[in-house]
Amino acid sequence: MTFRSIRASDLELLREFVRKLSRDTAYRRLLSGRTPSEEELVRWTAIDPAREAAVVATTGRGPDERLAGVARYVMESPDDTDFAIVLADAWQRRGLGRALLERLVAMARVHGVRRLSGLTLSTNIPMLSLARALGFRARRQADAFTTMLTLDLPGEAMPAAYHPVSCEFHDVLEALATTRRRTQIRFNGSDGLPQQRDAVIQDVFSREGAEYIVISSGETLRLDQLVAVDGAQAAQAAR
Numbered sequence: 001m002t003f004r005s006i007r008a009s010d011l012e013l014l015r016e017f018v019r020k021l022s023r024d025t026a027y028r029r030l031l032s033g034r035t036p037s038e039e040e041l042v043r044w045t046a047i048d049p050a051r052e053a054a055v056v057a058t059t060g061r062g063p064d065e066r067l068a069g070v071a072r073y074v075m076e077s078p079d080d081t082d083f084a085i086v087l088a089d090a091w092q093r094r095g096l097g098r099a100l101l102e103r104l105v106a107m108a109r110v111h112g113v114r115r116l117s118g119l120t121l122s123t124n125i126p127m128l129s130l131a132r133a134l135g136f137r138a139r140r141q142a143d144a145f146t147t148m149l150t151l152d153l154p155g156e157a158m159p160a161a162y163h164p165v166s167c168e169f170h171d172v173l174e175a176l177a178t179t180r181r182r183t184q185i186r187f188n189g190s191d192g193l194p195q196q197r198d199a200v201i202q203d204v205f206s207r208e209g210a211e212y213i214v215i216s217s218g219e220t221l222r223l224d225q226l227v228a229v230d231g232a233q234a235a236q237a238a239r
Contacts, residue, residue: 001057001058001059001068001096002059003056003099003100003103003216003217004056004200004202004216004218005053005054005202005214005216005218006044006047006054006055006056006070006072007045008046009045010045011046013067014041014044014067014070016066016067017066017067017070017088018036018041021086021088025088025089027121028124028127029084044072049205051074051076052073052074052075053104053107053111054070054071054072055070055100055103055107055218056069056070057070057091057096057100068091068096069085069086069087069088069096069097069100070086070100071085071100071104072084072085073104073107073108073113075108078112078114079114080115080117081108081113081115081116081117082116082117083104083108083118085097085100085101093126097126097127097130098133101130101134103217103218103219105134105151105153106218106219107214107218107220109153110212110220114153115150115152116136116151116153117148117149117151118148118149119141119146119147120146121145121146122140122141122144122147127149128147128149131149135151137149162209162210162211162224165223165224165234165236166236168235169226169229169232169233169234169235170211170223172229173201173204174204176200176201176229177201177202177203180200180201181200182198183198183200183201183229184198184230185197185199185201185226185228186226186227187221187225187227197215197217197219199215199216200216201213201216202216210222210223211223
């Protein structure tokens, strides 16, 4: 199983994924029996990274790649951000929903989201159970047909100062994000322990004075956490 951010080139994968959803699964996602339009499918893949994020779980590689699940959010404001998640029928009740939602919550926190919320059917017990396990509050709506799930996201404790990396190392990261080549990434985790991933760098971005990469495992890393990428040792910028 591979976790990564969605791409505009995933349109055909998403078409196939939606086409194979059972009627019940599709109804729980859209809260109606309608079929998503082509315009919606394009919008769900060609997202606006300034206000949206979507993490997908895929199986297989190349022509055999298939979507197993998608979790996404759309931010109207940091305090008004809608989320949704849908899994292929064969991957339900196997822990994939938790893995996707945990990654989506982590991405939302890094991008400054303060509150995630989403509607689900009041009869969708697996979704209600998952959300409660991750700390969401569940509040049944007046119609009793739907339940609102809400999660407040306090800001993460981060080091007091960000230490910029060298221009040369930054160029390495940008080049890898452009070519989408899988590479070895070594970094220090939030607990200070060394970790390693073989992953694709999907994005390099800045926020509030710090710089980050998003990798295909669904994780977002600050550049000053990195130890080495693709054999290049991380180096701080000259002061």
